[in-house]
Amino acid sequence: MADFFIGGQWVGARAGGTREIRCPADGSLVAEVAEGTREDTEAAIAAARAAFDTGPWPSTPAPERGDILLRAAELLEQRKDTFARAESLDTGKRLVESEYDMDDIAACFRYFGKLAGQDAGRVVDTGNPDAFSRVVYEPVGVCGLITPWNYPLLQTVWKVAPALAAGNTFVLKPSELTPHTCVLLMSLLTDAGVPAGVANLVLGAGPAAGAPLSEHPDVDLVSFTGGLATGKVIAAAAAATVKKVALELGGKNPNVVFADADFDTAVDYAITAIFLHSGQVCSAGARLIVQREIHDEFVAEVVRRAELIRLGGPFDPDAETGPLISAAHREKVEQYVATAIEEGAVLRTGGRRPADERFKDGYFYLPTVLDDVRQGSTAVREESFGPVLTVETFTDEDDAVRIANDTHYGLAGAVFTNDASRAQRVANRLRHGTIWINDFHPYLPQAEWGGYKQSGFGRELGPTGLAEYQEAKHIYQNLRPGPLRWFSGEK
Numbered sequence: 312m313a314d315f316f317i318g319g320q321w322v323g324a325r326a327g328g329t330r331e332i333r334c335p336a337d338g339s340l341v342a343e344v345a346e347g348t349r350e351d352t353e354a355a356i357a358a359a360r361a362a363f364d365t366g367p368w369p370s371t372p373a374p375e376r377g378d379i380l381l382r383a384a385e386l387l388e389q390r391k392d393t394f395a396r397a398e399s400l401d402t403g404k405r406l407v408e409s410e411y412d413m414d415d416i417a418a419c420f421r422y423f424g425k426l427a428g429q430d431a432g433r434v435v436d437t438g439n440p441d442a443f444s445r446v447v448y449e450p451v452g453v454c455g456l457i458t459p460w461n462y463p464l465l466q467t468v469w470k471v472a473p474a475l476a477a478g479n480t481f482v483l484k485p486s487e488l489t490p491h492t493c494v495l496l497m498s499l500l501t502d503a504g505v506p507a508g509v510a511n512l513v514l515g516a517g518p519a520a521g522a523p524l525s526e527h528p529d530v531d532l533v534s535f536t537g538g539l540a541t542g543k544v545i546a547a548a549a550a551a552t553v554k555k556v557a558l559e560l561g562g563k564n565p566n567v568v569f570a571d572a573d574f575d576t577a578v579d580y581a582i583t584a585i586f587l588h589s590g591q592v593c594s595a596g597a598r599l600i601v602q603r604e605i606h607d608e609f610v611a612e613v614v615r616r617a618e619l620i621r622l623g624g625p626f627d628p629d630a631e632t633g634p635l636i637s638a639a640h641r642e643k644v645e646q647y648v649a650t651a652i653e654e655g656a657v658l659r660t661g662g663r664r665p666a667d668e669r670f671k672d673g674y675f676y677l678p679t680v681l682d683d684v685r686q687g688s689t690a691v692r693e694e695s696f697g698p699v700l701t702v703e704t705f706t707d708e709d710d711a712v713r714i715a716n717d718t719h720y721g722l723a724g725a726v727f728t729n730d731a732s733r734a735q736r737v738a739n740r741l742r743h744g745t746i747w748i749n750d751f752h753p754y755l756p757q758a759e760w761g762g763y764k765q766s767g768f769g770r771e772l773g774p775t776g777l778a779e780y781q782e783a784k785h786i787y788q789n790l791r792p793g794p795l796r797w798f799s800g801e802k
């Protein structure tokens with residue numbers, strides 16, 4: 312089994328054996344892939360280091376690198392069906408969602424392809440005719456990219472596209488649960504014109520195949536998307552060699568609904584915000600914070616709608632949402648719900664696996680609503696990363712903001728209201744990296760994405776997303792070099 316891409320060659324595992332990839336919707340075997348160890352990752356780091364230190368990529372003119380990314384976008388569009396199918400088999404998500412993801416990924420390649428080379432640095436006025444000073448942007452070096460399973464290729468390309476645009480080389484370690492589209496990506500990048508050694512891929516578990524990317528002295532930057540606990544381990548490991556670190560971590564995202572919001576719209580978004588991809592979305596609207604006077608009517612309608620959601624596998628045209636990623640993850644969600652109920656939450660619907668025999672081999676879990684959760688309880692503090700909506704109630708604007716900000720996370724949030732001034736006021740006061748007004752989930756490649764507080768460090772997307780992968784170097788030249796003679800004793 313040769314699934315690692317190192318130095319432009321497909322190679323097999325040195326010692327790690329293989330791992331079965333199974334579709335979470337029915338447990339069927341998708342493939343066996345090579346399981347990497349520390350040695351495999353070290354070989355990939357060596358290849359990326361050599362390609363950076365002696366290869367052509369860092370000094371390739373930035374517009375040429377940009378053209379290669381534009382070509383990658385085109386190739387992805389041509390291969391969309393293959394990529395989308397592979398993504399759905401690994402994740403269990405609906406094919407139509409994987410197809411949307413591929414469109415978003417092509418847009419991301421295009422955005423960074425066009426951005427590459429747009430900023431060639433600047434001349435700085437020294438005020439001194441005998442000095443010349445300029446700032447140039449250079450690639451950081453070898454990047455270690457570690458990505459999760461919920462949007463496997465999307466999260467990966469949010470890193471790969473700016474890293475390549477800026478002239479870096481990289482080693483990618485995707486989630487061990489969802490490797491396929493990253494394997495396909497290596498061939499696509501090669502076909503687009505990325506030189507050998509620039510893009511490297513290893514597969515396997517985090518502590519074995521991923522950890523060297525945060526520890527090895529030859530890696531200059533580690534960019535990680537995943538859970539908070541793993542992010543802390545990676546940041547601590549990266550500190551030993553003072554790597555540049557970017558962390559895109561979890562969220563516990565508030566969705567604030569005022570009584571004056573359009574009722575049907577707000578209910579519809581509340582449902583989509585949490586139950587899309589069975590809640591396995593970092594920006595999922597997992598905390599519904601609703602104004603007291605509409606609480607009963609609003610929650611009743613959310614529950615009614617949640618009970619109508621049709622579960623199904625990736626290729627079931629009637630399915631509206633799919634399974635959880637693994638048996639272990641479903642157990643984690645079950646434990647979260649049990650703890651919430653112990654702490655006083657009222658289960659309004661769901662809270663169990665579906666009884667239908669059709670789902671017995673997959674990792675399905677019913678859309679769940681937990682009402683009357685207490686502020687400060689586990690249910691509102693911890694990410695379940697499953698189809699579980701918690702409900703809190705507020706009295707007025709100040710109360711809404713205070714409750715919505717009472718979390719150590721700060722990834723995203725939304726406010727629903729028909730009062731335009733209040734919408735802006737509340738959006739200004741919410742301490743989360745992305746705020747939606749009367750909407751949920753849209754993001755743009757040209758606008759930054761990243762977390763406040765413990766949701767992360769550093770930005771993806773947008774022009775400063777590219778800057779994450781660049782060093783800004785100030786070059787100052789004295790045009791009349793000679794002795795300074797600052798100290799009279801030296802005369």
Ligand code: NAD
Nearest residue numbers: 458459460485486517518521522537538541559560561593
């Ligand atoms: P995870 O932290 O378990 O794993 C993420 C990646 O880290 C995987 O590739 C894993 O193999 C690797 N890993 C694990 N331990 C490691 C170690 N010691 N050293 C190096 N790598 C290691 O997360 P997950 O379960 O795959 O993903 C779900 C989490 O990701 C959720 O918390 C979700 O909110 C978050 N997420 C955040 C964003 C965002 O944009 N902020 C986007 C998607 C997902």
